[in-house]
Amino acid sequence: MIWVARIFSTSIGKKQLMAVTGILFLVFLTTHLLGNLSIYGGINAFNAYAEHLHALGKLLVVAEVGLVAALVIHVILAIMLFFENRKARPIKYAVDKSGGGGRTLSSQTMPYTGLLILAFVGVHLANLSHHIVDQTNRTIFQIAYEVFSNKAFLIFYLASMVVVGLHVRHGLWSAFQTIGANHPKYMPCIERLSIIFAIIVAVGFGSLPLAILALK
Numbered sequence: 001m002i003w004v005a006r007i008f009s010t011s012i013g014k015k016q017l018m019a020v021t022g023i024l025f026l027v028f029l030t031t032h033l034l035g036n037l038s039i040y041g042g043i044n045a046f047n048a049y050a051e052h053l054h055a056l057g058k059l060l061v062v063a064e065v066g067l068v069a070a071l072v073i074h075v076i077l078a079i080m081l082f083f084e085n086r087k088a089r090p091i092k093y094a095v096d097k098s099g100g101g102g103r104t105l106s107s108q109t110m111p112y113t114g115l116l117i118l119a120f121v122g123v124h125l126a127n128l129s130h131h132i133v134d135q136t137n138r139t140i141f142q143i144a145y146e147v148f149s150n151k152a153f154l155i156f157y158l159a160s161m162v163v164v165g166l167h168v169r170h171g172l173w174s175a176f177q178t179i180g181a182n183h184p185k186y187m188p189c190i191e192r193l194s195i196i197f198a199i200i201v202a203v204g205f206g207s208l209p210l211a212i213l214a215l216k
Contacts, residue, residue, distance in 0.1 A: 011084060014077045019178035021074040022171050026197075028067060029168070033204045039211045043141045046212075050140035075118060082111050106170035106198075113167040120160040127153060145216050148209035158206050165202030169194050 038049040053060065106113070127147055148154050172194035177187065 011081070014081055014084075015178045018074060018077040018081065019175040021070040021077070022175045023179075024067070024070050025074070026168065026172060026175070029164075029201055033201065036208050037204065039141075039208060039215070043139075043215055046141050046144075047139045071118075071121075075114070078111065078114055104170065106166040107174075109166060110170055113163045116160065116163045117167055120156075120163070123156070124160075141212065141215075144209075144212050148212055154209055157209060161202045161206040164205070165198040168201050169198035172197055 035049050035053065036046075039046045056063075128143070148157070173187075173191055176190050
């Protein structure tokens with residue numbers, strides 16, 4: 001456990017671990033989006049994807065536990081680094097804007113979008129769990145349709161996807177920078193990639209409830 005203590009005792013260690021957990025979530029977002037896009041293949045394709053996913057059984061449970069653990073670590077590190085940065089930099093100083101280092105809306109709002117995403121995850125899971133419990137005779141499409149038929153939740157979901165896009169836009173660039181890809185030759189490309197990926201995530205997930213409602 002000495003290596004754990006070393007990671008949490010240094011700012012660099014915290015940032016590197018936060019970058020790793022952040023990349024794990026980016027991978028999760030990618031696979032989750034690709035799977036959910038099966039809705040564009042029709043109701044049967046969407047239900048089949050959900051059935052194949054649940055057929056993984058214990059493997060799925062292990063993955064979910066791992067994601068929860070990564071989320072807890074990511075949030076704790078984010079809070080720790082936020083207060084460490086506030087304490088170390090009471091006065092803002094200039095930032096090198098080459099390769100995406102300039103201050104943007106997404107970079108300035110990272111702590112706040114992170115908290116909003118955490119709130120969204122809690123509400124989303126609670127809402128889905130409420131509809132799934134004792135609903136074994138219904139398909140995942142029917143459950144999703146009922147969830148998104150609630151206009152208040154639909155608006156909340158769509159707004160949350162904009163927030164996710166903002167967080168991902170800076171998070172992807174920052175993660176690559178932290179793990180050592182901070183090079184004038186590569187960072188501009190990673191900066192553009194982060195913007196494209198953020199748009200894909202926001203638009204992709206944002207389109208899902210609209211596609212579900214359109215199929216009923």
